[in-house]
Amino acid sequence: AQKITQTQPGMFVQEKEAVTLDCTYDTSDPSYGLFWYKQPSSGEMIFLIYQGSYDQQNATEGRYSLNFQKARKSANLVISASQLGDSAMYFCAMRGLNAGGTSYGKLTFGQGTILTVHP
């Protein structure tokens, strides 16, 4: 079974500063992937960044980067130069393999972290 844990129910950051959102995971799958999504108050889920378990480098996508520490089973999202529009719920999710060694892309989600950016 897979598990994703986001221990920060809420986080606050000042505009233009960087913020780290924590995500730890547990899996016995030999290969897996980690996704981060953003959910504004309007409700839509927006894909931000992906990290594969065998990727040699940490993923980056614009102001988003992923601090992937495989031995610690953590995949923290770093948002640099925060903007007011970054205020939203953020979800960490994992894709693993099923018992047959395949994956239909099923995701296991964490509880989410609400980020508030102050001006």
Add this chain to the structure above:
Amino acid sequence: DVKVTQSSRYLVKRTGEKVFLECVQDMDHENMFWYRQDPGLGLRLIYFSYDVKMKEKGDIPEGYSVSREKKERFSLILESASTNQTSMYLCASKRGGIYNQPQHFGDGTRLSIL
């Protein structure tokens, strides 16, 4: 751009009713998913489908069924709605066989069962 469309943003139904939530995607994706989202619990997978007429249970399938008669459409059915099924429901789709592709989500349906 991928478009996943859920038939209603808000829906109010009564206990015991049979409720249909519809989801349509326009990118010929093989895999489709239904989640429910509750505060403090994140998103939990109800059912998913990896091909037409193929379906598998997710983590919380009790009280729900699904139908996928056409590739682009995936329906979630609440057989006899109960108040504990009041929640936000999210549909998603994904291209099959490409493991690092993200799921694309609809805007969600906020369902209230009275």
